[in-house]
Amino acid sequence: MKKIVLSSLLAMTALFPAFSQIKYEQQVxxxxxxxxxxxxxxxxxxxxxxxxxxxEYFEDEKNQKNKVIISTLEKQLLKAVEEAGLPKDALSISGLGGYQNYTDKKKKPATFLESKQYELKVSSPEKLDGILSKVESRGVQYANVSRVDHSKREELKKQVKIDALKAAKVKAEYLVASLDEKLGKVLEIKELDENLYFPQPVFAKANMRTLAQAESADMVADSQVQYQKIKISYRMQAAFEIK
Structure with missing residues (x-):
């Protein structure tokens, strides 16, 4: 029994320096x-x-006669979009509606006027000017901007991330150089925050109702739309070894 205990103590004594060395190395x-x-x-x-x-509307509003139906107005819009050189998928239906038109004091509905909403994607407001000029003006209830975007948004986001990471490396290099040291390999990369700002265009003088009432594309005045730019920003964090 004594031999076994003595052997165990000798083994622990032999291993102790090794454990001490490992512990010391981990602290460095x-x-x-x-x-x-x-x-x-x-x-x-x-x-x-x-x-x-x-x-929909009545050509003879007073007598509620000669109604221009929604399908007629839609055909005019589709034809105008095609003539503008836009693809079919540039125009899509976004909603349907309508209201009862009352004509007497007893509030009995005389007829139902249907409405239809669309979303149109264009590259510039000038395209819209020419399209609306070819649709009966009384049939255009309204036209306004819903949103803006960029066709290469995802590619641009990647580039901004890369630029932010490069900026971090440049900062690390000149800070380390100020201490007469050199930058080593990258140890860690983190994306801190993302900011995407997609503003709505602000209309200065353009009036969509006026544009819709023009008899031809030639009569449409130049659009006075002022755009704020889309802003994409990233903040990236990186850790580097100092040689």
Whole structure:
């Protein structure tokens, strides 16, 4: 029994220096630097989405006769979109509606006027000007901008991330160089935050009702739409080893 205990003690004594060395090595932390880089990009939107609402009406409003139905107005809109050189999928239906038209004091509905809403994607407001000029003006209830976007948004987001990471590396390099040290390999990369700002266009003088009332595309005045740019920004954090 004594031999076994003695052997165990000798084994532990032999291993103790090794454990001590491992513990010491784990406590040694290589010097590093952590920095954050920022990049931002402003771009003009090349995808403009318009909401257009068409509504039935009477040519003889007083006598409630000769109703122009919604299918007639829709055909005019479809033809105008085609003549503008836009693809079929540029125009889509976004809603249906209508209201009862009352003519007497007893509030009995005389007829039902249907309305139909569409979303139209164009690359510039000038396209919309020409399209609305070919639809009966009394049938255009309203037309306004719903949103804007950019066709290469995802590609641009990637580039801004890369630029932010490069900015972090440049910052780390000159900070380390100021201490007469050199930057080593990258140890960690984190995406801190993402900011995407897609503003709505602000109309200065353009009046969609006026545009719709023009008899031809030649009579449509130049659009006075002022756009704010889309802003894409990223902040990236990176940790580097210091040699």
């Amino acid at each position: 932390v290589a010097p590093k630097i952590e920095v954050a880089g920022f990049a931002e990009l402003e771009i003009v939107p090349d995808e403009i989405y318009f909401n257009i609402s068409l509504q």
